[in-house]
Amino acid sequence: MTVLIAFLANILVAIAKTVAAAITASASMVAEAAHSWADAGNEVFLILAERRGAKPKDERHPFGYGRNAFVYSLIAAFGIFTAGAIVSIMHGIQQLGKDEPVEQPIVAYIVLAIAFVLEGASFTQAFLRSRSIAHERGSSTWDFVLDTSDTTLRAVFFEDAAALIGILIAAGSILLHQVTGQAVWDAVGSILIGVLLAIVALMLIRRNVAFLVGSSLPPAVRARAGRALLQLEDVSRVTYLHLEFVGPHRLFLVAEVDLAGDDREHDVARRLRDIERRIKEHENIETAVLSLSVEDEPSLTFE
Known part of the structure; x- marks a missing residue:
């Protein structure tokens, strides 16, 4: 259920950001649109991870199909890195030397505000679930999310957290572009969003690889x-x-x-x-x- 909520939220947000990026010509909005489309595509892999991993064991798979969840989540994490981080960073670098104004910035602010609400709802769902389970196990929410074998929950948690931070970066970059008249701030915002996504993607890749090769339990x-x-x-x-x-x-x-x-x-x-x-x-x-x-x-x- 957590993954489906995140998927629907990302689809709606990706469409809105794409339209806003076309209207405003903002580098940060392009980065945010790429971010949301990457997240939406990744949710498909996370849904597959849940369904394929839940298949019962058989003679050919005496330990079950559970490791499928780690494989598909690993593919999703690579998707964040390639379709989100690299695209955002490269686009930001390309825009560094340009000096184009942001057209109709109010459109960007409205879309970002709506996106913040939708992403916030998805993140709240993942956070409350994580906090509840962590409380039952006598652990902190942060430690639980990092250590849990529920790879789809961890992916949704960090993807939504990165989405919220990315929205704030985009809004701040567009605002600085408006106030200073310097387009470099918008380009820097795109690069920062890409760096943020790269950090999240590498962390998720590392955790999934650890489970695939045999991670020690807490x-x-x-x-x-x-x-x-x-x-x-x-x-x-x-x-x-x-x-x-x-x-x-x-x-x-x-x-x-x-x-x-x-x-x-x-x-x-x-x-x-x-x-x-x-x-x-x-x-x-x-x-x-x-x-x-x-x-x-x-x-x-x-x-």
């Missing part, structure tokens, strides 16, 4: 999983624990455990499978694999 999440294992009736200690994201909110768990009692081999195997089954009932566990600990292996602590 210590608090690992500790919570370890404590949950120790709370199982049959588990007396844990000597190894590996957790890896295989999709948004989906984990692959591997652990070595010491079982209570001294059962025969086939009884122990059955107990291990039963524990694995119980673990996989958790909504965030895609697959769980358990093996037995060796006596001299040190126990892990989870504080």
Whole structure:
């Protein structure tokens, strides 16, 4: 739902900014139009990320299709960089040597104000959702958005935040152009918008690559999983624990455990499978694999 809201907002804003850019001949408005069209195109990839990543696992994909979400989000982040950042920076550089007035700046201000409201509504939706989940997990909103495996939520959050900042930059650049009569301010605004988009795109690319190659979980999440294992009736200690994201909110768990009692081999195997089954009932566990600990292996602590 968050992605659909962002998509509809970006389409409406992109159309309005394109019309305003044609009327005003403002470099900053051209950059903002490119920004919004890039965001709108990226939302398509984010919608695909949610749908493809939600497909259930099968024989060919025992860990499910969750990593599709990271792949499509990575493509969307490259879209921001190429269609948004590079276009805005190049257009701004091309306009540095020109001295054209901004035609009918009131049109630009009206469009930017409407865009700010629409982008603000989308950002508020993403922010409130992020803050709510972060509060449940005892984390700050900022830390949650940076660390979450929900790559589409993070993309919408930062894209909308960048959109709001970009609108303020564009409005300020056009105003400075009006007041000083120097077109360089408008060109600088376009470059600054491009730099802003490049920073956001590179951050999103970095986070998606980290999840694709195997990102370590926050210590608090690992500790919570370890404590949950120790709370199982049959588990007396844990000597190894590996957790890896295989999709948004989906984990692959591997652990070595010491079982209570001294059962025969086939009884122990059955107990291990039963524990694995119980673990996989958790909504965030895609697959769980358990093996037995060796006596001299040190126990892990989870504080």
